[in-house]
Amino acid sequence: MNMDQLKRQAAARALEEVRDGMQLGLGTGSTAKHFVELLGERVAAGLEVIGVPTSEATRADAERCGVKLTTLDEIDHLDLTIDGADEIDAELNLIKGGGGALLREKIVAAASDRMIVIADDSKWVPTLGKFPLPVEVIPFGLGATRRAIEKAFAECGVSGEMAVRKAKDGHVFVTDGGHWIVDAQLGRIADPPGLAKALSAIPGVVEHGLFIGLASSAVLAGGDGIRVIERRKPKGDQE
Numbered sequence: 001m002n003m004d005q006l007k008r009q010a011a012a013r014a015l016e017e018v019r020d021g022m023q024l025g026l027g028t029g030s031t032a033k034h035f036v037e038l039l040g041e042r043v044a045a046g047l048e049v050i051g052v053p054t055s056e057a058t059r060a061d062a063e064r065c066g067v068k069l070t071t072l073d074e075i076d077h078l079d080l081t082i083d084g085a086d087e088i089d090a091e092l093n094l095i096k097g098g099g100g101a102l103l104r105e106k107i108v109a110a111a112s113d114r115m116i117v118i119a120d121d122s123k124w125v126p127t128l129g130k131f132p133l134p135v136e137v138i139p140f141g142l143g144a145t146r147r148a149i150e151k152a153f154a155e156c157g158v159s160g161e162m163a164v165r166k167a168k169d170g171h172v173f174v175t176d177g178g179h180w181i182v183d184a185q186l187g188r189i190a191d192p193p194g195l196a197k198a199l200s201a202i203p204g205v206v207e208h209g210l211f212i213g214l215a216s217s218a219v220l221a222g223g224d225g226i227r228v229i230e231r232r233k234p235k236g237d238q239e
Contacts, residue, residue, distance in 0.1 A: 001223065003120055003122075004030075004034075006120040006121070006221040006222065007030060007031040007034050007084075007118070007119070007120055007221065008034040008038070009221040009226060010031060010034075010118040010119060010120065010219045010220065010221040010226065011031060011032075011034035011035035011038055011082075011118050012034075012038055013118075013219045013221070013226050013228070014035060014082050014116045014118045014219050015035065015038050015039060015042065015082075017080060017116060018039065018042070018047070018049065018080065018082075019079075020047060020048050020049070021048055021049070022049050022050075022079040022080055023049070023050055023051075023052070023070070023075055023077070023078045023079050024039075024049055024050070024051045024052070024078060024079065024080055024081065024082065025051070025052050025054065025078045025080070025081025025082070025083070025108035025109065025111070025112050025115070026039075026051040026052065026053045026054060026058050026062055026067070026081075026082065026083075026108075027054055027058065027081065027082055027083025027084055027105060027108075027118075028053075028054045028055040028057060028058050028083070028084075028099050028101035028104075028105060029083070029084040029098070029099045029101075030084070031084035031118050031119055031120070032054075032058065032082065032083050032084045032118070033058075033061055035082050035118060036058060036061045036062050036065055036067065037061070037065055039051075039065065039067055040062075040064075040065025040066050040067055041065075043065070043066050043067055043068075044066055049067070049068070050067075050068045050069065050070050050075075051067050051068065051069050051070070052069070052070060052071060052072055052075075052078060052108055052111075053069060054083065054101050054104040054105045054108050055099070055100075055101040055104060055105075055176055056176050057099075057101075058101075072107070072108070072111055077111055077112070077113065078108065078111050078112040078113065079112070079113050079114070080112060080113065080114050080115075080116065081108055081109050081112040081114070081115045081116070082115075082116050082118060083096070083105055083108075083109065083115065083116075083117060083118070084096075084117065084118055084119055084123075085117045085119055085123055085211070085215075085218075086098040086123065086131045086209070087123055087125050087128050087129075087130065087131045088117060088119060088123050088124050088125065088215070088218050088220075089124075089125055089126070089127065089128050089192070090126070091231070091232070092117070092215040092216075092217070092218055092229065092231040093128060093192045093193070093210065093211065093212050093213075093215075094117060094128075094209075094210070094211035094214070094215055095128050095129075095131050095133060095134075095209050095210060095211075096134075096209050096211050097133075097134030097136070097181070097208075097209035098131065098132075098134065100134070100165070100173060100175050100176075100181055101175070101176065102134055102136060102207055102208070102209045103136050103175065103176075103177055103179070103206060103207040104176060104177070105211075106207055106211060106214070109211065109214045109215075110214065114216040114217075115214050115215045115216050116215070116216060116217050116218070116219060117215045117217070117218040117219070118218075118219045119218065119219075119220055119221075120220070120221050120222065121220040121221060121222035121227070123220070124218075124220055127188050127189065127190070128188075128189045128192050128210070129158070129186045129187050129188040129189040130187065130188075132183040132184060132185050132186075133183070133184045133186055133189070133208065133209050133210065134165070134181050134182070134183055134184075134208070134209040135149060135181065135182045135183075135184060135199060135205055135207075135208045135209070136175060136177075136179050136180070136181050136205070136206040136207045136208070137179060137180050137181070137182055137204055137205055137206060138179055138180075138204050138206060139179070139180050140204075141204055142164075142180070142204070144204065145202065145203070145204030145205060146162060146182065148202045148203075148204070148205075149162065149182065149184070149199065149202060149205070150162070152195070152198040152199055152201075152202060153184070153186070153195075155198060156189075156190075156191060156194050156195045156198055157190060157191070158186045158187075158188070158189055158190070158195065159186070160184050160185040160186040160187060161184070161185045162182050162183065162184045162185075163182065163183055164180055164181070164182055165180070165181040165182070165183050177206070179206050189210075192210050192212060193210075193212045193213075195210060196208060196210040196212045215231060216230070216231055217229060217230045217231060
């Protein structure tokens with residue numbers, strides 16, 4: 001079974017948690033795309049749900065699949081968000097943002113009663129950090145912001161090269177919100193909650209890819225089947 005088939009298996013398992021009448025957060029990325037496509041099949045068969053997309057790409061996918069959409073201006077909460085992740089640890093802390101949608105993804109996750117993370121089991125790691133940590137920044141004053149980020153890294157006991165993300169055409173990657181992303185090669189993050197708090201306090205940092213205390217459960221697909229991991233701690237506030 002290839003990686004794409006595993007992603008679709010995880011998406012199908014998460015779809016079992018969707019009930020008629022739910023307000024859903026629709027994640028971004030290759031695994032979340034499978035979920036939206038499978039959700040569209042259920043909608044075509046009569047399921048009534050409404051979704052909030054976390055990116056323009058997901059909006060386009062949902063519209064193509066016939067899923068009704070709304071915004072967080074029009075509804076006050078979401079019952080469930082289904083999204084992927086770039087890394088997941090045993091506490092269900094996440095690194096997200098490889099696709100550049102971390103800001104909207106975090107807004108949607110925080111507005112949800114539950115968040116289910118779907119992934120192939122290669123995303124399950126003992127310690128976050130091998131995947132580059134995305135930090136979404138305002139272009140103005142980028143040098144000052146980068147220096148502040150470096151200081152936060154040092155105070156949290158991590159270090160690594162930082163680079164402004166480039167798009168496929170070689171130009172700077174611009175998020176749906178009009179911001180830039182700095183990717184940090186940290187290797188190992190010993191204290192994800194501490195680093196999340198430090199990054200959130202920096203002027204010029206719009207958001208970062210550490211999702212702390214937001215995921216309720218993870219659905220991981222591997223060669224031995226599906227594993228569902230529930231978070232051991234109650235859902236806390238996101239830094």
